Amino acid sequence: MSSATRATDWRFATVAAIAPETPRAATLTLDVPGWRGHRAGQHLDVRLTADDGYRAQRSYSIASAPEDEKPQITVQELEDGEVSPWFVQVAREGDRFEVRGPFGGWFVWDAAQTEPLFLVAGGSGIVPLMSMLRHRRNQGSAVPVRLLLSVREPDDVFYARELETIGAEVVITYTRRPPAGWDGYARRVDRDMLQEVALLGGRAYVCGPTTFVESVADLLIELGQAPADIRTERFGGG
Amino acid sequence: MSTRGFHRRRATADHGRLPPGQYLEGGFPVLSAGPTPRTPLSEWTFSITGEVDGERSWTWEEFQALPRETPTVDIHCVTSWSKFDTTWEGVSVDTLLEDVEPLGGYVTAFCDGGYTTNLPVEDVTGGKAWVVFGYDGEPLEPEHGGPARLLVPHLYFWKSAKWVRGLRFMEYDEPGFWETLGYHDRGDPWLEQRYQGD
Numbered sequence: 023m024s025s026a027t028r029a030t031d032w033r034f035a036t037v038a039a040i041a042p043e044t045p046r047a048a049t050l051t052l053d054v055p056g057w058r059g060h061r062a063g064q065h066l067d068v069r070l071t072a073d074d075g076y077r078a079q080r081s082y083s084i085a086s087a088p089e090d091e092k093p094q095i096t097v098q099e100l101e102d103g104e105v106s107p108w109f110v111q112v113a114r115e116g117d118r119f120e121v122r123g124p125f126g127g128w129f130v131w132d133a134a135q136t137e138p139l140f141l142v143a144g145g146s147g148i149v150p151l152m153s154m155l156r157h158r159r160n161q162g163s164a165v166p167v168r169l170l171l172s173v174r175e176p177d178d179v180f181y182a183r184e185l186e187t188i189g190a191e192v193v194i195t196y197t198r199r200p201p202a203g204w205d206g207y208a209r210r211v212d213r214d215m216l217q218e219v220a221l222l223g224g225r226a227y228v229c230g231p232t233t234f235v236e237s238v239a240d241l242l243i244e245l246g247q248a249p250a251d252i253r254t255e256r257f258g259g260g
Numbered sequence: 261m262s263t264r265g266f267h268r269r270r271a272t273a274d275h276g277r278l279p280p281g282q283y284l285e286g287g288f289p290v291l292s293a294g295p296t297p298r299t300p301l302s303e304w305t306f307s308i309t310g311e312v313d314g315e316r317s318w319t320w321e322e323f324q325a326l327p328r329e330t331p332t333v334d335i336h337c338v339t340s341w342s343k344f345d346t347t348w349e350g351v352s353v354d355t356l357l358e359d360v361e362p363l364g365g366y367v368t369a370f371c372d373g374g375y376t377t378n379l380p381v382e383d384v385t386g387g388k389a390w391v392v393f394g395y396d397g398e399p400l401e402p403e404h405g406g407p408a409r410l411l412v413p414h415l416y417f418w419k420s421a422k423w424v425r426g427l428r429f430m431e432y433d434e435p436g437f438w439e440t441l442g443y444h445d446r447g448d449p450w451l452e453q454r455y456q457g458d
Contacts (some may be wrong), residue, residue, distance in 0.1 A: 029442075030457040032261070067340075069281070071261070076268040078342050102284065104269040112265040119263045125455055127441030128293050212370075232290040236403055237402040239295035249295045249373065257288050 027056030032069065034123040037094050037113055038092055043180050047098040047146065048110045048197060049085060054121055057093060058224040060084050062157040063130035063150045063227070063255075066093065066123030079104045083149040083229075083255075085126060085181075087156035094126075096180055098146040129227065129255045133161035137224035137251075141169040141190075142211070142238050144230020148180050150255060151229060155188045167191070168221045172211050172234065174198040213241050222247050263450050274423070277334060278342055279449035285341035288404065293437065296402045297372035304407055306391065307426035308411060311364035315425075318435065320407070324393075326351045331390060333413035335420070336449040348411055349394030353384045353427070364431040369410050372423040377436035378445070379419060381429070385457065388414055393423060416447035416454070 027033065039051040060066075069079045088092035097109035131139065131154040139158070141151040146172055160165060167190040169207055173179055174197050184193050195207030195215065207215055216238070220226075226247055228238045235256045270283065278284060301320040308316040317327070330349050336342045362381050369377050383389065390411040393400050401405035405422030413418045418438050439445050444453040452458060 028457055029457050070263040070266040072267050073262045074268070075262075077266075077281070078266075080285060081339050107269075108263070108266050118261065118262055119266075125442060128438075232403065236296060237288075243295055249297070252295050254292060254294055256292065 026136055027058075028122055029129075030124065031056075032120045032122045034118045037115050037117045040113055040115060043096050044098075044177050046110060046177075047096055047180060048113070049094055049096045049180075050109060050113060051086075051092050051094045052121065053092060057091075058125035059088050060093060060153075061127070061130040061132065062088055062153040064124040064126045064153075065150070066121050067125065068095075068105070069120040069122075070108060071120070078105050081125075083153070085149045085152050087153060089157070089160045096146070096149050096152075102168050107125045116127060129229070129253050131157070131225070131227065133157055133163040133165075135225065136165060138221045139165055139167040139224055140221040141167065142226065142228045142230075143169065144211075144234035144238075146180065147228075147230030147234070147255070147257065149229075151227060152181055152184075154227070155185075155190055159189050164167070166221060166224075167231045168193065168219065170195070170211065170215075170219050172197060172230070176201045211238055211241075213244065216241050216245055221248070224251070226252045227254075230257065232256045233235055251255065267387070277344060280452045281454075282336055282340055282342040282449065285343050287344060288346075289337065289339070289341055290403050291337060291339060292403075293375065294373060298402055299372050299423070299425075301407060303424065306356075306408065307427060308360050308429070310368075310428040310430055311362065312429050313361040313363065314359075316360055316393065323351065323391075323408075327355055329390060329421065331392075331411065331413070332420075333411070335413050335417050337420055338341060338416040338443065338447065338454050342449075346438065347396055348392040348407055349397075350390040350392030350408070350411065351385065353389040353391065355383065356427075360430045364429045366430045366433045368428045368434060368436060369421040369424050370426055370428055371421050372425055375418050375421060375423065375437050377410075377421045377432055378439055379415070380433070380446070383412060383415060383419075383446075384410075384427070388412065414448070416444075416449050418443065419447050428429060 036053040080096040099110040
């Protein structure tokens, strides 16, 4: 099967490892037969099947680097979600479910690109951007990069330890509850913050909930970033 | 083979209305590749160009004066949400083509922001497609494609191009934005044509 596997073929993935990322999110490492890598920023589709035959399908961004042998996804549990709670609360090593992919050719970054990179994430929107940061680190890319991450509170930061050594300037703003003694940003991303933080003139990637992405993309245009150099990915639904 | 510990959590009463792999969404998620373009209505036009016997163009005011329809339709996004009974207001593509003879068999919808999508002519004629400027009784919001978007509800929703500015008729099928990036050329949700190769 492996040599003939196409991205569109459904196959069974096995959970090789699972680790809590935050109290409400988990990172799963997957064994996928015939997996031939991905481009940083791409997603895969998953399909879960209940005993009564009911199936549910979702798309999840890939968190791992293209260089990693096994793809990883990080899933944030959504209130009233149907699929995400299974990944966070139920899944354990050895569980199997269907996947296919990778998919998506727009919200991707390759280390061959030379323009400065400005990444903006709202909450779990960091997942595809983390794949880009890991790719950049693995390839030894010298492209200037800055990540602006907006989260409600410290518990919402994915990959917190790895971000310290990822080789990027990481700026975090806490919109609800900053850590004790915090003297950094503690508000929603606004024009002043972007003026101080944004790397303009290169390529910007913005990922998060719709209202967040809309607002950040509009502000970046106001600050002079060319619309064609702003790539967005929005979360919606559950 | 079923997934250990996974159960249905959502009632799906209208099972026959939901295409394979889709789930019912109450909100109205947004999917776009870039920032939301904002074109002033004074600069907005809608054009019929390309392989036609005569090109046509309407200003916003002229477009508003065309006969309107208010389709209520189910919509299906490739990212797997569907939304039932969405109500729109706009102009049928049939109305736009009343005095125009398309010569090519394909059409490319082109948009502010550079987005394009390709469709066979038969997917936008015969009461199957509209250019809409109203949603749920209100002007269509920019993030949902306002001032006007294409509405082709029988195909995945990326075919319902946001911020649409015209239809270019073509002799050949030319893949549009998402179609060039690995998404299916036609995008029939009932055949689950999500990606190239489906």
